[in-house]
Amino acid sequence: EDKVVQSPLSLVVHEGDTVTLNCSYEVTNFRSLLWYKQEKKAPTFLFMLTSSGIEKKSGRLSSILDKKELFSILNITATQTGDSAVYLCAVEGVWGNKLVFGAGTILRVKS
């Protein structure tokens, strides 16, 4: 069965800190890995990764995928209180665009 494991489950940091969130996966016929940020409501899309070793960046956020070791990391530098959210990792396996989500990492950034 396809599985996604995220760590840590929760994290409390101070503004300005850098955080690294981890996502490991087991999936049949891997197609892509996605990161989402969920605040109070719907998950909002951050990154989609399909190739190993290519870093994707968006402002202070970046992510990279290792298809050999089956994991991805999401980095956030110079954290701000607005980064406080649940960060979800999801993988897409078999055809049909089915996403399997991890449990998420709860990030709280204190001012």
Add this chain to the structure above:
Amino acid sequence: DTAVSQTPKYLVTQMGNDKSIKCEQNLGHDTMYWYKQDSKKFLKIMFSYNNKELIINETVPNRFSPKSPDKAHLNLHINSLELGDSAVYFCASSLSLAQETQYFGPGTRLLVL
């Protein structure tokens, strides 16, 4: 100009009732989904439809019946509601069944008493 919208946002009902949640997307996407997020925040796919055709049905009880009248709408009807159905239900859409980002609606919080 909301991309993926759901109604209602909140739904409180008694066990045994039948209820529907509606989802509409104005993105011109072909593929739509329903996810359930339980109290532990796990998001699990329930159904996906592509151009009104059922693609994924993730062993959801048959009390749940999705209906797609056209590719911009995917409604979820739930019969004989049970306490365990209490959750947040998210609708999502993507351009196609290919490797595409999914965009989520705001969620419908369902509470069954």
